Amino acid sequence: MxxxxxxxxxxxxxxxxxxxxxxxxxxxxxxxxxxxxxxxxxxxxxxxxxxxxxxxxxxxxxxxxxxxxxxxxxxxxxxxxxxxxxxxxxxxxxxxxxxxxxxxxxxxxxxxxxxxxxxxxxxxxxxxxxxxxxxxxxxxxxxxxxxxxxxxxxxxxxxxxxxxxxxxxxxxxxxxxxQFHWHNAGYRSFDDFLATLASRKRKAIRKERAEAQSSVEIFSVTGSEITDAHWDAFFGFYLDTGSRKWGRPYLNRDFFSKLGAAMADRCLLVFARDGDDLVAGALHLIGGDCLYGRYWGSSAYHPALHFELCYYQAIDYAIAHGLARAEAGAQGEHKLARGYLPETxxxxxxxxxxxxxxxxxxxxxxxxxxxxxxxxxxxxxxxxxxxxxxxxxx
Structure with a gap:
């Protein structure tokens, strides 16, 4: 044989x-x-x-x-x-x-x-x-x-x-x-990335970031910093988005607990806080050479907050940690204006x-x-x- x-x-x-x-x-x-x-x-x-x-x-x-x-x-x-x-x-x-x-x-x-x-x-x-x-x-x-x-x-x-x-x-x-992916050309900072954009696009992104951050505090947690309260808050945001996009969310609360228990160091939760209240959150997973954006949601409308938590914070993280790219999920030509290029x-x-x-x-x-x-x-x-x-x- x-x-x-x-x-x-x-x-x-x-x-x-x-x-x-x-x-x-x-x-x-x-x-x-x-x-x-x-x-x-x-x-x-x-x-x-x-x-x-x-x-x-x-x-x-x-x-x-x-x-x-x-x-x-x-x-x-x-x-x-x-x-x-x-x-x-x-x-x-x-x-x-x-x-x-x-x-x-x-x-x-x-x-x-x-x-x-x-x-x-x-x-x-x-x-x-x-x-x-x-x-x-x-x-x-x-x-x-x-x-x-x-x-x-x-x-x-x-x-x-x-x-x-x-x-x-x-x-x-x-x-x-x-899909649309952002590629890191060896940028030293977000401003370094912005310098490669056309003037009109650069100004639009600066305006969006200022608008998103004007009324909320943005912060992130990963690894042992993530608590059950963070997962609870994020799951609420996920349920809201999942119900609107798919009719019913695919994932349950227990999944996020198990993900956090097994892979906390690979999880990056980015939140927006208004006073004492968390009002929006996004989950990214950290790969060896890529930051993968996955889910996002909010409890109230804040201008440009989706772009900040899902796209710009991902770019910030990728630059700071030397990752080659950031991927922001399926579809969405609106990502093009924010530096994410089409990929087959x-x-x-x-x-x-x-x-x-x-x-x-x-x-x-x-x-x-x-x-x-x-x-x-x-x-x-x-x-x-x-x-x-x-x-x-x-």
Whole structure:
């Protein structure tokens, strides 16, 4: 029996069935590029709090590839889905088309971080000479699981461009999307960043920051500074935003407690305080080279406060801590004027029904062209100075 034949893919119904050390060695082998959303602790908090699991439409079917000696060489966070909520890559039209043709779109399989549109690796192969083989075996195993449970399809969303390109060779369709990310060009201060912007944009940001800070105090807490009272306040803000945006929030209060207990040093809570009252808050997660903006909410309207807590405070933190970029979640062309540039996101899709596969392939080819054109246009008309020089006071 050859080495490839001796390897075994296990399907497990809980992240707990895979040891944290094994998982993290595959998910985050390099601390300098640590992605908190791929960490065993983050995915475990989702499951242990009940945000993922029975009754949620997210059923874990995680994969672990073991070598002949039992060593884990690759893992994959994989979920059976009975709906298309909490994914941020929209396929409702595909489900409707298959239904009209007499087929069933659900269940489907989703390789993703639930409720989290953060780009990152989705097939977590341990670095080494067999990394490419491990990635391919796990991708094929996901398709085998789909056949086993009667799933219509396999979707890997917000994966890396490299994975996306390689999966095209395994008959996965290619889809692109758009986000806005801020990139740190070695800035020494926020003013250093502002100096690279066109005068009108620079003045607008200064005005927004002054307006946001005029009636409230902004402060942040992380690590052991975070208390239950902070989480209570933030959860109230999260509930308000979640109810308005999604109809019902995806996460519960227990998730944030478990996240704080397991990953407090990776959590950054930014609050606005009016007198003795907390009136708004935003949660960011700290990666090895990136600050990831996640959730925000407020109890009362304050001009420009959303921009301050979610965007400008993130830039301040990234500059102060030497992080390469800040990501502020899905969608939002309004981020462009605030220094966040359009970035292409990637997803890969395998569809079992050949009729649906052919129709979707035609649609995605046009969609990729449209997104590339829009991103190029937005970059051309971005907020940065065209002359490349340093700005004077605006």
């Amino acid at each position: 050859g080495d490839a034949e001796a390897r075994i893919v296990k399907i497990v119904a809980s992240i707990d069935a895979i040891g944290a050390a094994d998982w993290d060695a595959c998910a985050n082998p390099d601390p300098s590029t640590f992605n908190p959303f791929l960490a065993h602790a983050f995915l475990k908090a989702l499951e242990d709090s009940g945000a993922v699991g029975p009754g949620t439409g997210w059923t874990p079917h995680h994969l672990a590839l073991e070598d002949a000696d039992g060593a884990v060489s690759g893992v994959m966070a994989l979920y059976g889905k009975t709906h298309s909520q909490g994914e941020y890559v929209f396929d409702h039209a595909w489900a409707e088309a298959l239904h009209r043709a007499g087929g069933h779109y659900y269940p489907k399989l989703q390789a993703a971080v639930p409720f989290t549109p953060v780009p990152g690796r989705r097939i977590l192969a341990r670095p080494g000479p067999r990394e490419a083989e491990t990635e391919r075996l796990l991708a094929l195993a996901a398709r085998a699981v789909a056949a086993r449970i009667g799933a219509s399809s396999v979707h890997l969303t917000f994966l890396t461009k490299g994975e996306w390109e390689r999966l095209a060779g395994e008959d996965f369709l290619q889809r692109t999307g758009q 996101t990637y997803s890969s899709h395998w569809l079992a029904d050949p009729r649906l596969e052919a129709a979707v392939a035609r649609y995605l080819a046009e969609e990729r062209d449209d997104i590339a054109e829009v991103n190029a246009l937005l970059r051309e008309h971005g907020p940065f100075r065209k002359d490349g020089g340093s700005a004077g006071e605006g």
